Amino acid sequence: MPTPAVVLLSGGLDSATCLAIAADEGLAPHAMSFRYGQVHTTELDAARRVAAALGAVEHRVVDIDLAAFGGSSLLGDGEIPKGREADIGDGIPSTYVPARNTVFLAYALAWAEVLGANDIFIGVNALDYSGYPDCRPEFIAAFEAAANAGTRTGTEGDGYRIRAPLIHLTKAEIIGLGTGLGVDYAMTVTCYDATADGACGECDACVLRRRGFDEAGVADPTRYR
Amino acid sequence: MPTPAVVLLSGGLDSATCLAIAADEGLAPHAMSFRYGQVHTTELDAARRVAAALGAVEHRVVDIDLAAFGGSSLLGDGEIPKGREADIGDGIPSTYVPARNTVFLAYALAWAEVLGANDIFIGVNALDYSGYPDCRPEFIAAFEAAANAGTRTGTEGDGYRIRAPLIHLTKAEIIGLGTGLGVDYAMTVTCYDATADGACGECDACVLRRRGFDEAGVADPTRYR
Numbered sequence: 001m002p003t004p005a006v007v008l009l010s011g012g013l014d015s016a017t018c019l020a021i022a023a024d025e026g027l028a029p030h031a032m033s034f035r036y037g038q039v040h041t042t043e044l045d046a047a048r049r050v051a052a053a054l055g056a057v058e059h060r061v062v063d064i065d066l067a068a069f070g071g072s073s074l075l076g077d078g079e080i081p082k083g084r085e086a087d088i089g090d091g092i093p094s095t096y097v098p099a100r101n102t103v104f105l106a107y108a109l110a111w112a113e114v115l116g117a118n119d120i121f122i123g124v125n126a127l128d129y130s131g132y133p134d135c136r137p138e139f140i141a142a143f144e145a146a147a148n149a150g151t152r153t154g155t156e157g158d159g160y161r162i163r164a165p166l167i168h169l170t171k172a173e174i175i176g177l178g179t180g181l182g183v184d185y186a187m188t189v190t191c192y193d194a195t196a197d198g199a200c201g202e203c204d205a206c207v208l209r210r211r212g213f214d215e216a217g218v219a220d221p222t223r224y225r
Numbered sequence: 226m227p228t229p230a231v232v233l234l235s236g237g238l239d240s241a242t243c244l245a246i247a248a249d250e251g252l253a254p255h256a257m258s259f260r261y262g263q264v265h266t267t268e269l270d271a272a273r274r275v276a277a278a279l280g281a282v283e284h285r286v287v288d289i290d291l292a293a294f295g296g297s298s299l300l301g302d303g304e305i306p307k308g309r310e311a312d313i314g315d316g317i318p319s320t321y322v323p324a325r326n327t328v329f330l331a332y333a334l335a336w337a338e339v340l341g342a343n344d345i346f347i348g349v350n351a352l353d354y355s356g357y358p359d360c361r362p363e364f365i366a367a368f369e370a371a372a373n374a375g376t377r378t379g380t381e382g383d384g385y386r387i388r389a390p391l392i393h394l395t396k397a398e399i400i401g402l403g404t405g406l407g408v409d410y411a412m413t414v415t416c417y418d419a420t421a422d423g424a425c426g427e428c429d430a431c432v433l434r435r436r437g438f439d440e441a442g443v444a445d446p447t448r449y450r
Contacts, residue, residue: 105331106324113323133377146364
């Protein structure tokens with residue numbers, strides 16, 4: 001039986017690439033997504049398509065009530081920032097969701113502990129980093145240490161690895177890597193303001209994604225509305 | 226305005242004492258409890274009473290679906306261990322819930338980030354430690370490091386302190402401390418198998434609690450069925 005792994009899957013470009021990497025390593029990927037009152041619920045449909053297409057053994061969607069905490073434009077608190085491309089990388093943006101990756105990784109860790117998985121994949125990226133503190137290598141390393149200090153597998157077993165294989169890659173490199181692994185990026189949704197009609201093409205996420213396809217020399221399959 | 230703090234409140238003896246400590250420090254305690262399919266739901270009623278009695282500014286009960294992960298007798302998977310007093314402290318017990326305190330602290334961190342709180346209280350205890358890896362000082366320190374690496378307050382603000390004021394106290398010392406701060410322990414529920422009729426008196430948690438009152442020389446107010 002192949003070794004299980006947990007893959008956090010948002011339905012976006014980065015996490016789809018992570019899932020492909022886990023499968024390519026011969027692991028049995030168990031994909032986990034979250035329904036947390038985000039404006040861009042079309043991501044979850046994308047996550048389902050991606051999980052099926054890339055051979056996830058199982059796909060769980062966990063309901064969490066981050067909306068109760070407020071404090072982020074991604075959760076309907078204030079405007080999604082657009083047309084401020086020059087500002088990308090300038091401080092923590094309003095789309096930051098308090099402790100989001102900590103909550104996501106905590107759930108992934110719980111599932112990994114039950115599955116007997118040692119690897120947890122998360123598609124964070126520090127280079128195309130648009131200011132989220134929980135996407136930095138320092139955070140990933142610190143969470144891994146906490147995971148190993150606070151669990152059965154960490155203290156009595158082989159321990160956990162928080163795998164962030166994209167963390168030092170450019171968006172173009174990620175797209176090149178995933179294309180080589182057969183990821184169909186037309187299935188993925190990156191836009192902060194996506195609707196059934198497609199992506200906005202203007203938010204920070206769209207701008208970074210479009211630039212990535214440009215630089216990778218790969219035709220951008222994104223449907224813009 | 227007093228400084229806010231987040232206090233994880235289970236409705237048990239330890240977390241009630243933590244809430245009293247936070248209030249005694251002059252902080253404005255915001256209590257957070259979880260509904261996660263645990264067998265002992267009577268704890269949540271206890272948490273509500275304790276939050277009100279000890280002056281919590283707000284009390285939030287967060288729904289989480291840990292039951293979906295299974296793997297613990299506390300979540301209805303297998304028998305609650307009883308009558309094995311001699312075994313307490315011998316390995317990780319079946320009542321261990323995978324990554325439970327990691328999930329709880331992640332939610333507390335998200336709320337703290339929104340409230341502007343720097344202190345997060347958790348009533349873990351390493352001395353009367355019955356084998357949970359996520360109750361050890363090593364885990365608390367590691368989670369604090371992750372919290373500070375992965376948040377706005379940790380990277381741009383004053384940072385977080387994960388406060389575990391009971392971690393090196395015996396149960397008797399905790400009871401003595403809380404009694405001095407006016408905690409009415411009759412309100413709290415510790416039993417893994419509590420019902421509306423009272424505590425079982427036989428599970429690990431009941432055994433440790435009863436022994437604590439004994440050693441503290443405080444009359445045990447627990448209602449046993």
